[in-house]
Amino acid sequence: MRRYLVPTIVLAAIGLSLGCLFRYIFNQADEGSVANYLRSGLHGTGLALTGWAVHLYFTSRSSAWVRRWPLIVELLIRSAVMAIVVAAAAIGLEAILYQHGIGERWLLGDYPKIIILTFVFTTLVGAIYELVRLVGSRVLLNVILGRYRRPTREERVLLFLDLVGSTSLAEQMGELRVQELLTRFFFDIDEAITSHGGEVHAYVGDEVIVTWRVSAKPENRTIDCFFAIRDKIAARADWYRREFGLVPEFRAGLHAGPVVISQCGDSRREVAYFGDTMNVAARLQAHCKDASRTLLVSGDLFRLLRPGPELVVEALGSTLLRGRVAPVEVFAIDRHFGRSPP
Known part of the structure; x- marks a missing residue:
């Protein structure tokens, strides 16, 4: 690889x-x-x-x-x-x-x-x-160089990806078995993330947070990453059915904007992300359920994209996300082929 x-x-x-x-x-x-x-x-x-x-x-x-x-x-x-x-x-x-x-x-x-x-x-x-x-290699290098000893503002793309129905799965399968499913799921999607230039920021329960630095090129790699993850899980669907009796389903929110990054803590140090960009990405992911979509993208990120003909783009308009006062322009994105059910 x-x-x-x-x-x-x-x-x-x-x-x-x-x-x-x-x-x-x-x-x-x-x-x-x-x-x-x-x-x-x-x-x-x-x-x-x-x-x-x-x-x-x-x-x-x-x-x-x-x-x-x-x-x-x-x-x-x-x-x-x-x-x-x-x-x-x-x-x-x-x-x-x-x-x-x-x-x-x-x-x-x-x-x-x-x-x-x-x-x-x-x-x-x-x-x-x-x-x-x-x-993470980038985080380790930046820590060695002292980049995040003081709060630093960077333009970032954030992907919040969440496993669907983990609470009900825990009731059906038991917490240990669900954790085995999550461990395997996170392992299987890692190559798709790294091959598209993504960096795993954190695993939070049944959710993974992936980040990219905003570049001068169109940020299609962020969209491609989501579909590469979906392709990877689809390719291993038979294995998941044999091992767990189901195929993991997931939803994701993508947003771009300024993020404040800083080292926190003393006995255990961590590079933490702060700011409204984090909140919007998380709220987009949560809104997928209400919108019956698997991938929602903010207008701020959509303007950095160059959607290809294989993508289906649906403008959902200005949406008031839970916990926010100002509405966010939201787009639902899927592919013409291999559309997964909402």
């Missing part, structure tokens, strides 16, 4: 650099030929990508079995697998890259150092990766 392309390239470059650095620090000066530096660089690249592949496996859907265990057991399993795979890859790469084969000096000298350095490096990368997944 495209979201992994950049980190894979970066890690390959770092592995190449560390391999060459290892050759410079630990090997004899008379062995410092261009060919040996190239071999060491390829060795480092191979080990970095091997560790990255193991980490990606343990963050994928295929490793759901290990996440059912207590966290300490999961960490032990991940560490053991990482150590075994990296150790095997180090030996394999040594045999492939060097014609003289695997010598005793390498096994007793370089090999333990390579394993330790690779394990430390992959563990550090894994920790950074999990931190990015926890707070």
